[in-house]
Amino acid sequence: MLNRYPLWKNIMVILVIAIGVLYSLPNLYGEDPAVQISGTRGQQADTAVLADIQNLLNENNLDSKSLSLNNGSILVRFHNTDSQLLAKDKIAEKLGNAYSIALNLAPATPQWLSSIGGNPMKWGLDLRGGVRFLMEVDMNTALGKRQEQLEDSLRTELRKEKYRYSAIRAGNSFSTEIILLKPEELSTVERFLRKKHPTLDVKSISENTLSLQFSEAALIEARDHAIEQNLSILRRRVEELGVAEPVIQRQGAERIVVELPGVQDTARAKEILGATATLEFRLVNQNANLEAALKGLVPSDSEVKYDRSGRPVVLYKRAVLGGEHITNASSGVDQNTSSPQVSVNLDSEGGEIMSQTTKLNLKKPMATLYVEYKDSGKKDDNGKSILEKHEEVINVATIQGRFGSQFQITGIDSPAEAQNLSVLLRSGALTAPIQIVEERTVGPSLGAQNVEQGLTAGIWGLVITIVFMLVYYKLFGFFANIALMANMVLLVGLMSLLPGATLTMPGIAGIVLSVGMSVDANVLIFERIREEIRNGRTIQQAIHEGYSGAFSSIFDANLTTILTSIVLYAVGTGPVKGFAITLSLGVAISMFTAITGTRMLANWVYGGKRVKKLSI
Template sequence: MLNRYPLWKNLMVILVIAIGLLYSLPNLYGEDPAVQISGTRGQEVKTAELGDVQTLLAENNLPLKSIVLENGSILARFNNTDDQLLAKDKITEKLGNNYSVALNLAPATPKWLTDIGGSPMKWGLDLRGGVRFLMEVDMNTALTKRQEQLQDSLRTELRKEKYQYSAIRSADNFSTQVTLTKQEQLSDAQRFLRKQHPTLDIKEISNNTLSLGLSDSALAEARDQAIEQNLSILRRRVEELGVSEPVIQRQGAERIVVELPGVQDTARAKEILGATATLEFRLVNPNANLDAAARGMVPSDSEVKLDRHGNPVVLYKRAVLGGEHITNATSGVDQNTSSPQVSVTLDSEGGEIMSQTTKLNLKKPMATLYVEYKDSGEKDENGKTILAKHEEVINVATIQGRFGSQFQITGIDSPAEAQNLSVLLRSGALTAPIQIVEERTIGPSLGAQNVAQGLEAGLWGLGIVVLFMLVYYKLFGIFANIALLANMVLLVGLMSLLPGATLTMPGIAGIILSVGMSVDANVLIFERIKEEIRNGRSVQQAIHEGYNGAFTSIFDANLTTILTAIVLYAVGTGPVKGFAITLSLGVAISMFTAITGTRMLVNLIYGGKRVEKLSI
């Protein structure tokens, strides 16, 4: 029988629309002003801190909407932004630098919705604002680190070639001076070093001393390289946070701007982005006297580092391996001790170094040294914050066998710290220390008024289309309008479900365009039905031919639009990608609602009946 859907197809359409409606609901509940409190370095916040915060807020007459301790951090919700801002200042003053306190907008989605994966659609900075970080790269530390690496290489190279030296020391403008023991070796050593380091400016400054320095252009190039490497690492860290359509760009000579729309955990974003952590693997000096080391008496090739309990550990100065050789890191649990651990994977060079080191040092202790730069609380003459290098021995383990590019790090306090460390190692160690000099929670860059006017214009346009379809196509116009509403519901639900989808102002333009194309598909179908009736077809045949005949042209037109959107997404950035996402999703959904959805409604009203006239 013509124009009848089987029961399963009707139920499928109803089920798809019901699911879309369900996952669209979180967008109706809005967000609460909140303050998020997390421990630094991934440390978990405990119940004691929760009690302190509750007492502090009660003492300052700051009413809470709710406060919970979850996943090692506290989320306090407030009724308005005034209470939120005052609470942040009070909590920061109370807890000090051991905790990260950040403003947040927490979704007010009911628990039953969040339990099934429901969450509101993410909005871009141009619609809802977000968090903006201004970061400054410590170039002096970057160049000093490069200078130290050069000096380590020089010691190895000169010893290998039998050039005797009495000193290798740092000089002005990040240059290095090499003083040879024998003057007659100066010329040969200079030629050798020029061959080994062609980018350095090498010259004699006395009868037995060479100066190795960077030219002005080389210094500028080194600074640019440090910025570009940090930009690349920050992009990987943002990917770890799952933030879509971020803005990460250079500003001036030494600064980087990071804008994060739609973030839900600004405290974690601040910690991950600003962290400068890396690891060094060093052999422990087993011959050193710990009592003497505690008094500062250590061999010249060694130095004292403290573990987290304040106990001294004597390590060789030369690191076996650095964090730059780490290609992957994942957190987990040690099967034997049930304690947190981080599994590390090295690149081929790092694996070879570790293999040779462990082969030569069986049954000897090796330490994992955690290195991080923190705000010292002091400023230099230019007003810049001085970063202090913080080092801590995470663990000391005896080398039980030869291993290469894969191994585990234990001795970590909590699963949260293990996960935090794995993220930092996986996304890369920053080439130069970086600090957040400004953190702002900003409003929409287009202005709330412009956004409201844009949405109002879109609603007016939608209303005119709905009215036109009702007047011109009568009952079939109602079918088209129902399909249009279903299109909007499904698009919002799908945008809410997709983790990488963010709604921007260009994205709204894509939605409106896809709505127009949805109506366009129905116009083609309805006009084809009218044409078939004029040609003498029966009502049932006209409906059947109208949908089947118009399908090919609708499919071809929508397919070319989707392909164009895919190209836009592949080559575009930022707002262009937002437009491409909403357009492609909207057009794909419109093919379902405008063809299958309206066909179901038409079949329910007219299908399988003797009809003399259509309301079209």
């Protein structure tokens, strides 16, 4: 029978719309002003801290909406921003520097909705506010690392060619000096190095000394490499924070801008983004005299490092392996000792190096050295903060057998520290240290105005469209309007469900545009029905031909729009992606609501009946 849907198809349409309504609901509950308390450098808040905060709020007559402890972080919700601001100051005064205190807006979604994955849409920085970091890459350290790598390469190359030297040392302005034992080999070694290192300026500065200086092109290439590597690593670290639609881009020669919309924990973001922690695996020099080493008599290929208890360990300077070979890291617990540990996975090159090293050094100790750059609190002549290198031996373990790309690191103080270290290792070690030179919190006031104006534009567009469809297409216009409302609900619900979807100001423009485009399909269908009636078709045949005949035109038109949106999303950044997401989702959903949804309503009213006239 024409124009009758089977029961399962009616149930499917109703179920899809019901799910859309359910997951749109979180956007109606708004947000609560909140204060978030997180431990710094791996420290975790516990029930004792929670009790202290509760007592502090009671003493100051600050009425909180709720207090919760989750994953070592405390979230205190308030009824208004006045209580929130006062509580932040009191809590910061009470807890001191051991904890980071951040102002946040926490979703007020009921627990029953959150338990099934119902969360409000993520808003971009231009709507919700957030934090903006301006970071500066420490190029001196980057060039210093490049110089150390060059010195290691020179030692290997000269030994291989049997050119004897007394020292390879660092000179001024990141130059490297080679002091040869045989002055008569000076010109030969100079020609060899120029051929081996064409990007270096090689010249003799005495009868037995060569100086190697980075050329201008090599310096520019080293700076660009450091910036690009750090950009890539910062993007991975932002992914660890779970921030959607961040903006991470280069600014000038040595700076990087990071914008995090709606970030929930600014202190945590600052800690993870600015951290420069990495690991080095080094063999212990068992032949060195520890007492002599402490007096300064250290072999030229070794140096003294200390563990957390202050005990000295003599390590070879040359690292067996660095953090650049780490592909994955996860925190866990050692089954034998119940102590925190980090499981590390290496890439193929790193696995091969570790395999060969452990094979050649069985029953010998190997140390895990934790390296981090911290702000010294001092400034240089240009007013920049001076970073100090902090090194600490996490553990020293005897190599019991040959292992490759997978192993565990123990000797870590707490589970929180293990988790923090795993995040930093997983996201990569920064090629050069960075420091945050400017931190700007973007308030949501401008965003609120944008949202208000966007909603006003959307409502007016919706009202005009609804009135036009009712006047021009009568009952079928009413069907189209119901489909239009369902389209908006499904769009909001889908935007709330998708983890990477973020609503931006251009995204609001995409929604407003999709309002008009969502009824475009119905206009094609309704005009086709009118045309079929004029050609003498019966009512039932006209409805059937109207929906069937217009489908190919609707599909082609909407497909081209969706493909364009996909291209915009692929090549665009932040705001452009926001527009592409809302437009493509709105158009795709409109194909379902305009074709399947309105036909279901038409079938309910007219399907299987003898009808002499349509209200269209």
